[in-house]
Amino acid sequence: MKSEYSQKIKAQPPIKEENITIETPKEVAAGLPGVIASAKHIFGEMQVTGGLKTLFKVNQFNGFDCPGCAWPDPDHHRSRLGEYCENGAKAIAEEATAKRVNPDFFAKYTVAELSNYSDYWIGKQGRLTHPMILKPGERHYKKISWVEAFKLIGKQLNELASPNEAIFYTSGRTSNEAAFLYQLFVRQYGTNNLPDCSNMCHESSGVALGETLGIGKGSVKLEDFYQTDLILILGQNPGTNHPRMLSALKIAKEKGAKIITINPLPEAGLMRFINPQQISSMASSGTALTDLFLQVKINEDIALLKAIMKLMLDEEEQNGGVFDHAFINQNTVGYQELIADLKTQSVADLAAQAGISLIQVTEAAQMIMEAKTMISCWAMGITQHKNGVNNIREIVNMLLLKGSIGKPGAGTCPVRGHSNVQGDRTMGIWEKPKPAFLDKLQSTFNFEPPRANGYNTVEAMEAMYEGKAKVFFAMGGNFLSATPDTEYTAKALQNCELTVQVSTKLNRSHLVHGKTALILPCLGRTELDMQASGKQFVTVENSMGVVHQSRGGLKPASPFLLSEPKIVAQLAKATLGKNSKTDWNKLVDNYDNTRDAIEKVIPGFENYNKRVRKKGGFYLPNCARDGDFKTASGKAQFSVNAISQHQLQADQYLMMTIRSHDQFNTTIYGLDDRYRGIFNGRRIVLINPDDMEAARLVQGDFVDLVSTYDGVERIAQYFMVVPYNIPQQCIATYFPEANVLIPYNQFADRSHTPISKSVVVRVRLVD
Numbered sequence: 001m002k003s004e005y006s007q008k009i010k011a012q013p014p015i016k017e018e019n020i021t022i023e024t025p026k027e028v029a030a031g032l033p034g035v036i037a038s039a040k041h042i043f044g045e046m047q048v049t050g051g052l053k054t055l056f057k058v059n060q061f062n063g064f065d066c067p068g069c070a071w072p073d074p075d076h077h078r079s080r081l082g083e084y085c086e087n088g089a090k091a092i093a094e095e096a097t098a099k100r101v102n103p104d105f106f107a108k109y110t111v112a113e114l115s116n117y118s119d120y121w122i123g124k125q126g127r128l129t130h131p132m133i134l135k136p137g138e139r140h141y142k143k144i145s146w147v148e149a150f151k152l153i154g155k156q157l158n159e160l161a162s163p164n165e166a167i168f169y170t171s172g173r174t175s176n177e178a179a180f181l182y183q184l185f186v187r188q189y190g191t192n193n194l195p196d197c198s199n200m201c202h203e204s205s206g207v208a209l210g211e212t213l214g215i216g217k218g219s220v221k222l223e224d225f226y227q228t229d230l231i232l233i234l235g236q237n238p239g240t241n242h243p244r245m246l247s248a249l250k251i252a253k254e255k256g257a258k259i260i261t262i263n264p265l266p267e268a269g270l271m272r273f274i275n276p277q278q279i280s281s282m283a284s285s286g287t288a289l290t291d292l293f294l295q296v297k298i299n300e301d302i303a304l305l306k307a308i309m310k311l312m313l314d315e316e317e318q319n320g321g322v323f324d325h326a327f328i329n330q331n332t333v334g335y336q337e338l339i340a341d342l343k344t345q346s347v348a349d350l351a352a353q354a355g356i357s358l359i360q361v362t363e364a365a366q367m368i369m370e371a372k373t374m375i376s377c378w379a380m381g382i383t384q385h386k387n388g389v390n391n392i393r394e395i396v397n398m399l400l401l402k403g404s405i406g407k408p409g410a411g412t413c414p415v416r417g418h419s420n421v422q423g424d425r426t427m428g429i430w431e432k433p434k435p436a437f438l439d440k441l442q443s444t445f446n447f448e449p450p451r452a453n454g455y456n457t458v459e460a461m462e463a464m465y466e467g468k469a470k471v472f473f474a475m476g477g478n479f480l481s482a483t484p485d486t487e488y489t490a491k492a493l494q495n496c497e498l499t500v501q502v503s504t505k506l507n508r509s510h511l512v513h514g515k516t517a518l519i520l521p522c523l524g525r526t527e528l529d530m531q532a533s534g535k536q537f538v539t540v541e542n543s544m545g546v547v548h549q550s551r552g553g554l555k556p557a558s559p560f561l562l563s564e565p566k567i568v569a570q571l572a573k574a575t576l577g578k579n580s581k582t583d584w585n586k587l588v589d590n591y592d593n594t595r596d597a598i599e600k601v602i603p604g605f606e607n608y609n610k611r612v613r614k615k616g617g618f619y620l621p622n623c624a625r626d627g628d629f630k631t632a633s634g635k636a637q638f639s640v641n642a643i644s645q646h647q648l649q650a651d652q653y654l655m656m657t658i659r660s661h662d663q664f665n666t667t668i669y670g671l672d673d674r675y676r677g678i679f680n681g682r683r684i685v686l687i688n689p690d691d692m693e694a695a696r697l698v699q700g701d702f703v704d705l706v707s708t709y710d711g712v713e714r715i716a717q718y719f720m721v722v723p724y725n726i727p728q729q730c731i732a733t734y735f736p737e738a739n740v741l742i743p744y745n746q747f748a749d750r751s752h753t754p755i756s757k758s759v760v761v762r763v764r765l766v767d
């Protein structure tokens with residue numbers, strides 16, 4: 001039975017009175033408003049001189065990597081005016097803030113009191129300064145020494161009946177060096193329970209691309225955008241989530257490329273862009289990006305892509321010259337099966353299901369047929385569905401028909417949302433490690449790694465909820481707010497004997513915790529990292545597979561912070577003791593030693609320390625980019641994928657969770673969503689005006705959102721109704737506020753990515 005006190009702890013962002021204002025959505029991204037917003041955040045959190053100096057260091061050859069998304073930097077040059085976007089500036093301001101969360105702060109607030117503040121308020125309190133502990137039954141976090149903290153964790157881990165009772169989660173900001181050491185420690189400890197944030201975002205991409213092209217990563221380089229005829233953007237909002245992509249799209253347009261975007265929302269960043277770094281652009285109304293906008297219904301991308309491919313097939317059969325048969329015959333398998341399936345399809349039915357007119361489908365097919373090369377880009381709007389893997393296989397089908405893979409200006413581009421999420425996976429942060437990787441680890445470090453697969457994120461939630469897992473350790477992130485089914489995850493975390501969070505800032509996962517809870521404050525990406533051998537740099541891998549340096553230079557927020565690699569080394573020594581033959585001190589005294597170890601274990605990192613010191617770093621091998629498809633058949637794989645089956649009742653909607661423009665994953669930078677015209681609030685639901693009329697709703701009404709799966713009702717309360725240009729029976733809300741509606745056990749086939757973009761809900765008017 002939960003105590004009265006613990007019942008006061010809020011797992012969900014509390015419902016706060018908000019004075020939300022609604023304006024007409026914008027049709028152009030960035031420009032002067034972007035510059036003003038960047039300045040507001042940077043100078044709001046840092047001193048002017050420090051702020052400016054830091055901005056001129058981000059994403060520069062000898063600077064630090066932006067802790068935001070994983071969009072690449074230009075290979076050969078960096079702009080002196082700066083290589084960052086508005087949301088990069090916000091991410092830096094959050095980390096380099098002058099505000100501090102120190103022991104006095106924790107003495108002032110109980111955990112329950114803190115949990116009744118909004119995520120925005122919690123995140124704005126500043127940088128953590130000291131290791132903190134919350135003992136069983138206590139209400140305030142208290143200071144603890146690093147030595148005591150590691151001793152406590154080591155003891156708890158060694159008292160478990162099995163290493164599989166512990167879970168080691170990773171968030172995508174963790175550097176290559178920290179990630180490699182972390183997986184090494186965890187595997188020496190004896191488990192593969194290494195879930196990561198990739199499980200919740202691009203896991204569907206990894207599975208689909210692995211099956212069809214033989215590598216779970218995108219194949220294009222940044223320069224391909226400047227050589228392509230056509231860019232297809234599906235289920236992605238780059239204006240907010242990968243803003244510097246807009247610069248690449250602008251250059252592509254200037255070089256003659258066409259852009260087709262497929263999205264339920266007409267996002268400003270897809271339509272027009274003013275480049276703040278170009279006076280000519282600032283003096284203009286911006287560059288039109290999208291040539292053809294296909295406002296598809298939520299999760300009807302397969303129907304739309306099939307309709308387009310069917311028209312391409314019709315033209316191919318009538319006049320030929322549409323499909324690249326030379327490429328298909330030499331490099332692919334499964335072509336006949338796809339063609340047979342397309343022949344059974346009705347373009348009219350598919351178009352209707354997708355909510356797109358036949359005229360637009362025909363126009364799209366024409367544009368694609370005219371393009372010699374094309375690039376397909378996508379993000380969560382494609383991956384976070386039950387059929388997320390099949391969505392991506394269908395995207396690949398179209399590229400293969402065009403032979404648009406493995407050559408300049410062509411290929412796949414899943415755009416990663418977290419700065420090193422791809423690097424972490426490359427380093428071995430995966431619950432399903434390949435035998436070859438474990439063999440290398442074994443021969444290099446002389447121990448027997450566990451061979452059984454571990455828990456992915458959803459399985460980790462279940463294991464904690466069912467009491468099978470008793471210790472939860474998170475390297476960064478905000479597990480509670482990032483995962484689906486918030487109340488379920490809360491119970492899972494509260495079931496644990498011990499929860500440990502390595503963090504830079506306070507977040508809600510610190511407030512919903514195990515019987516004992518520890519917060520371990522680490523260095524940020526912007527900060528100077530001194531180890532025994534002197535200044536250190538770390539490395540990261542962006543969405544295009546470029547491994548490059550990141551050198552922080554700012555004075556750490558507190559003298560009591562440790563770097564992530566150092567935390568792992570100390571933890572390993574405290575837990576493994578004499579059972580480990582690894583010289584953990586050597587590995588962190590100079591990170592070159594860790595990189596030497598990575599070179600021994602992971603293919604593609606030859607001469608790692610030498611090559612990564614070169615300007616811009618180096619590209620990892622990519623078989624799809626080279627047209628050498630390492631699939632089961634040794635060929636690129638066509639596939640036949642079923643169209644979605646969302647049989648909605650009249651009063652049901654498909655809900656997609658989205659980020660506001662003032663948000664990065666679960667970090668809330670501000671309460672405005674400037675591009676969508678929503679200001680000073682977050683509990684909103686975007687809904688089609690005709691649906692509002694049918695449901696007798698008006699702007700400003702408040703509603704509860706209700707999902708019912710397997711007879712279990714989940715409610716997200718008190719959302720303001722906002723009329724919006726979105727297809728009928730489709731609605732959009734922000735996460736983490738709406739994550740409570742997403743059932744933990746509803747996820748994508750084969751990838752287990754939660755269905756955050758297509759949740760069936762009803763809307764209930766609040767009296």
Ligand code: SF4
Nearest residue numbers: 066068069085088244
């Ligand atoms: S595009 Fe992404 S990586 Fe680049 S500055 Fe913006 S947030 Fe940072």
